Amino acid sequence: MYDVIIVGAGFAGSVLAHKLATRQNKKVLIIDKRPHIGGNCFDSIDEHGILIHNYGPHLFHTDSQKVWTFLSQFTSWHNYHHKVEGFIDGHYVPIPFNLNTLHKLFPRFMAESIEKNLVETYGYGKKVTILELQKTADKDLRFIADFIYEKIFLHYSAKQWGKKIEELDPAVSARVPVAISKDDRYFHDPFQAMPQEGYAKLFENMLSHENIEIRLNTEFKDILRIEGENFIFEDRLLEGEVVFTGMIDELFDFRFGTLPYRSIELVFENHETDSFQNATTTNYPNDYDYTRITEFKKMYDAKHESTTIAKEYPQEFVYGKNTPYYPIFTDENQKRYEEYKKYAQSFKNLTLVGRLAEYKYYDMDDIVLRALEVFEERFADA
Numbered sequence: 182m183y184d185v186i187i188v189g190a191g192f193a194g195s196v197l198a199h200k201l202a203t204r205q206n207k208k209v210l211i212i213d214k215r216p217h218i219g220g221n222c223f224d225s226i227d228e229h230g231i232l233i234h235n236y237g238p239h240l241f242h243t244d245s246q247k248v249w250t251f252l253s254q255f256t257s258w259h260n261y262h263h264k265v266e267g268f269i270d271g272h273y274v275p276i277p278f279n280l281n282t283l284h285k286l287f288p289r290f291m292a293e294s295i296e297k298n299l300v301e302t303y304g305y306g307k308k309v310t311i312l313e314l315q316k317t318a319d320k321d322l323r324f325i326a327d328f329i330y331e332k333i334f335l336h337y338s339a340k341q342w343g344k345k346i347e348e349l350d351p352a353v354s355a356r357v358p359v360a361i362s363k364d365d366r367y368f369h370d371p372f373q374a375m376p377q378e379g380y381a382k383l384f385e386n387m388l389s390h391e392n393i394e395i396r397l398n399t400e401f402k403d404i405l406r407i408e409g410e411n412f413i414f415e416d417r418l419l420e421g422e423v424v425f426t427g428m429i430d431e432l433f434d435f436r437f438g439t440l441p442y443r444s445i446e447l448v449f450e451n452h453e454t455d456s457f458q459n460a461t462t463t464n465y466p467n468d469y470d471y472t473r474i475t476e477f478k479k480m481y482d483a484k485h486e487s488t489t490i491a492k493e494y495p496q497e498f499v500y501g502k503n504t505p506y507y508p509i510f511t512d513e514n515q516k517r518y519e520e521y522k523k524y525a526q527s528f529k530n531l532t533l534v535g536r537l538a539e540y541k542y543y544d545m546d547d548i549v550l551r552a553l554e555v556f557e558e559r560f561a562d563a
């Protein structure tokens with residue numbers, strides 16, 4: 182018998198598997214319905230020899246020394262600071278919107294005057310969310326706020342979420358604040374890098390331990406069933422723990438209704454050219470049906486004769502058809518999630534962790550930190 186059954190081999194499940202196996206000598210079974218570990222972070226070498234992210238671009242960045250130190254046990258790092266351009270009014274400009282973006286889109290006298298106003302109002306180096314900037318009473322700042330809202334957020338968010346940003350949790354648009362600076366990087370965290378040999382290798386190293394058994398191509402429902410407030414594992418009452426990182430509504434047979442997600446269809450293309458675009462990612466807020474194009478080789482400064490890109494087409498998540506990527510933040514969805522969460526508390530040996538199980542828009546570093554915390558709170562000294 183195993184001490185812990187972990188459903189899902191993404192960051193949440195894999196970090197806990199590693200900790201439980203190495204720190205507490207627990208016998209862990211980690212299962213995943215996919216044919217690989219790593220969840221949506223999974224990467225692989227495509228037929229052109231280029232390392233691609235099979236479930237869309239994953240750029241590692243964190244301000245947590247703890248997360249950085251933990252992950253550095255499993256990988257060395259390729260120094261990389263992510264840059265994104267947006268195609269706005271026929272120009273490729275830095276995203277998030279910053280003072281360089283301002284100068285690229287407006288005549289000099291106008292850009293200089295708005296820059297002065299922004300710096301005097303908010304301070305150089307500060308970041309302001311678009312929802313915050315829109316509250317300004319100043320006429321000129323209001324003009325630039327409306328411009329940024331319309332040209333960068335409105336149509337992108339309509340494609341990405343099928344909603345306006347003000348209908349979503351403010352934290353969503355706050356991920357890409359307006360920067361009162363000339364720093365063109367997408368993230369400003371002190372630690373930013375790509376795993377030298379990719380994410381799949383990082384996960385392989387994290388899960389490589391004699392106490393960890395990995396079963397791929399395995400649906401949790403095929404080995405785990407709920408009876409009352411207990412789990413039955415392969416027809417025997419499970420004495421150990423369950424760590425579930427999948428969709429919480431699926432775990433409980435959708436008894437309180439479905440929790441909506443946004444999905445993405447990724448379309449990969451290989452082009453016979455050294456470079457497809459200027460930045461690693463180009464956002465298209467106002468043109469085309471896709472939101473952005475990512476060119477993978479640029480993350481590693483890799484030399485190849487051709488280049489592979491991925492276009493992202495956001496779409497509604499349909500159970501059994503495509504992959505859930507993003508929980509959708511609305512009050513109604515949050516309430517439904519709370520019902521599931523409350524119900525889950527009646528299971529003594531169940532721990533829910535991860536984007537899908539907690540219905541939360543975690544970044545990679547957030548979920549590593551969360552899993553480390555869950556280990557300390559729930560399992561350490563157990």
Ligand code: UDP
Pocket residue numbers: 267276333334335337338341346353354356357464466
């Ligand atoms: N966003 C936008 N325009 C952009 C970039 C981002 O409207 O050019 C909004 C959009 O709602 C998006 C959110 O900001 O979902 C967060 O963007 P981020 O790049 O962090 O999304 P992720 O990489 O997680 O998909």
